[in-house]
Amino acid sequence: MKASDLLVRSLEAEGVEHVFGVPGEELEDLMFSLRDSDITFIPTRHEQGAAFMANVHGRLTGNAGVCLGTLGPGATNLITGIADAQLDKSPVVAITGQGSRERLHKESHQALDIVNIFDPVVKWNTQITEAEVVPESVRKAFKLSELEKPGATHLEFPEDVATESYDSRPLPTRPRVRRPDPDMKSVRRAVELLKRSDSPMILAGNGAVRTRAAERLRALVQQTGMPVVATYMGKGAVSDRINCSLMTLDSGANDEASDAMSKADCVVSIGYDIAEHDPKSWNPDLDKRIIHIDSEPAEVYRHYNPDVELVADISATLRSLMAEIDGPLGPTWCKDYREPIMVDAYGLPDSDEPFSVKKTLPYLREAMGDHDILISDVGSHKMDIAQYFPTYEPGTCIISNGLASMGIAVPGGVAADMAVDANVVAATGDGGFMMNAAEIETAKRLGLGFTILLFNDNDYGLISKKQIESTSESFGTRLTNPDFKTLAESFGINGYRPESWDELEDLLKSVVPSDEMDLVEVPLPT
Template identity: 40%
Template sequence: MATTSGFKRKTSDVMVAALENEKVEYIFGIPGEENLDLLNSLRDSKIKLVVTRHEQAAGFMAATVGRLTAKAGVCLSTLGPGATNFATSAAYAQLAGFPMMMITGQKPIRKSKQGSFQIVEIVEFMRPLTKFTKQIVDGDLVPSLVREAIRTAEEERPGAVHLELPEDIAETHTDAQSFPVYPVRRPIAEGKAIAKAIEMIHAATHPLLLIGAGANRKRTANMLQQFVNELKIPFFTTQMGKGVISDDHPLCLGCAALSSNDFVHVCIEKADLIINIGHDVVEKPPFIMQIGKPPYVIHVNFYTAKVDTVYFPQHEVVGDIANSVWQLKEGLNSQVHWDYSFMFKVKNTLEEHLLKGSDDNRFPLMPQRIVADLRKQMPSDGVACLDNGMYKIWFARCYKAYEPNTLLLDNALATMGAGLPSAIAVAILYPEKKVVAVCGDGGFLMNSQEMETAVRLNLNLTVLVLNDNAYGMIKWKQNVAGFPKFGLDLMNPDFVAYANSYGAKGYRATSSADYSQILHDCLYHVKGVKLVEVPVDYSWANEILDHELPHMVKQLRSESEAGTGISSALANSAPPIQTGYE
């Protein structure tokens, strides 16, 4: 427990000291009058306060810090409306598994002369959106509550936590001291579970590796690289698993950017066993399981599977993922009956397909050209931060991520408005890296006010605004569903003038060649915050998704060997259904 020294400090000072003890470097947010004691305590702290223009954006920035560092990012708001503005970013962190801590203010709880003015039960409001939420009612409890909140946010599965610090508690005095922070080793998988998984993999004919968001940890990525290189088992990724192993690895079959009807799904259907590393059903499913049909699935994760109608793994290996992958690697040997000839044929067809449109000169630009030019210009460690929109599918399919966390997209909450704030957080953490926010016109304008934050902080980043004057993703879905066009077209501002008004530098691409040149200049010659408006036309790209792609996939399926299914050896090696405790 925390030790006492007899020297009393303001609770707000103790709160800041506890955050410093947790190695917090930044707090993002908008203070209010209920935070004034905490704000004053931060004034002489090593922690840097980043004042934003909206609490939602502050939450996205904090979540991105958590995503990139595995240490809880912290954000701050006042009571009531400031705190409720955290809702979307709390859900963003919670669903995607990003460690984030929210601190909100509140009116005095012991005696208040303002009645119920601005009062919302924020602790209860946050309960379904967080792993942990608590009101601080005593300054003596601050060190233990901060330690518990941060620990909870960071332990697997990571997520959002919340502490509410009332105004009158913040100004009280306490002699509480911060707790020492000790590392905790995660439990490892049981030997029997590892042995059964090895038996199933050896018995399979076409085993495949699936890499999901939970595998995006440094130790896990290193171990997976060894696993793939030694055993020569091909892999595919979810959208949030891109880059854990480089997309240009010869055994990479691509990203399951769509839930079905893509090239990688032909390989999935050919497989009789999927070794699922770090994916769960919170991220949109990369494939849909069907009862009685291949493939079998081995769930390898920090926690047990959440069973769903689309996901019900036949075996689970629960424990530290890196250690589980190491144990599997040590017990496995490449099998002569493993056959990937058809899958590599599909991979070659996919690689040819993904080049289509990458050098197309039509204007407005096709998304494939936008993606291809950005990939050519960006260094391998450059970071592209996606908002959410139609272009996300094309980036997931076509943009090769060569290193972990170099393509930041969200396929859990999949909210609009997170692209620019995420890029700001990356630029703050890694000022030496090339950072690009990729936003649709709809998503950009949801948090475009943070352009001022980026300019004020003298950041170096580029914002691509892909403008189709519509909510393009929903417009595509509306068309596929056979509904008439309605309710999705927009009228936008002059984005160049808009950027200039913040003190950023605005550009508008007028041709494909112009786009390439502007992009190069913004990345390598022009310093500061740049915005590039890129007119985009999804119509031909959507035709590929709606008509050409299904036809090509159908043809590949017809070329697959007949009789693909679960071999008797694999079926016999699968664990029997248990009906109680052993």
């Protein structure tokens, strides 16, 4: 068969149902091979949007999302979303077109060395140099992308290779490689360290959610009574309803969670990547004993130098710890911190209070079910969502905090609404929204129905805030925006701009469970 057909057959063998992307001339053969397959190609309005869609698909399902771009600018437009997937540990396979090999040794129209450009931001990538290597290349791309810790891989597909014929078939998939059980000697060292601690605390990271270890983690918390804080990407690993939860590292109006963390003498980090949250903030004096539980050894860093490293399957490690622990471990030392955190998170605004992200969140939480999905863009609103939005189930609050790239919310909403049977809310600021607002057309074309919650302060608000904190003034952050309600309606979706808290509360209760596309603008003080 033709190499482009073989590549698509190989994608089908991997279970791929959707490919997000922007077509190009050099992808012509691949495009028609996709047309004749069981895979749905979804044209997006920008390659970055396609990469973010693949990214969120991978993060929610655990199966690699696939995005597609042509050579040159098509490929470079993918890079931000690909890098975001890499640092957020989301499985993604990117495919890019390329010109014919006979012109790549010289300067040529749109030709760039994309493989070397991608190399620093992916786990693995290669150019498919001949039809014969298609099955192995595709299988390796998916295997490595989905292998813990997951990330991005990339395949470059020159247009002349796409037309070659080769008598082959896809490689069969195999069960994913499982990490081994932990070393029991290290498990017992960890347990002894915990028993000697007066104020132990669990730090739940991205890996606790990503590896589906939440159920086992919740059982450990119930058995030991240890308090838990989460990173932004670990939200939901432990339900914020339980008394042991102190939400995230920065939660509380007076930084109660951070204060509690400062008093912990032993930290059990579970699936924690230091790219999520700098350990210097919670271990500034290098005085905490640390137990590292993850699928890979800890990064070497002065402020994160574990006493014990349990490098194994996370769920298996937690099961082994539970078998060796014979009772509670300091369940009462942290109890006074939870109440003010919860009061702060659930506090409602006064009727004459101006709109704010923080005081919107209780109404949003009330409108959403436990298993509904909130996707946060990056900006000042992300900080409030991370700190004050109670999360009850793993994978239901999607925050990018590795690369932390703006623009993920709207395309992420597209992918989430396709991937899960739940209501989806994409929360964004005006800055991040305008970066990929065009993907509303993609959502409308696909017949999707989710809610865009847009906080508008006509500013790059987080940067402005940081500048003011540092210098008492800001520069280069102010923006002007279109009429967002009218913009939404021009896409053929519902647009709303509430004027009171009561109106906003009623509106969220109405639109979040609806099957329509809705945009709700919350105007913030400027």
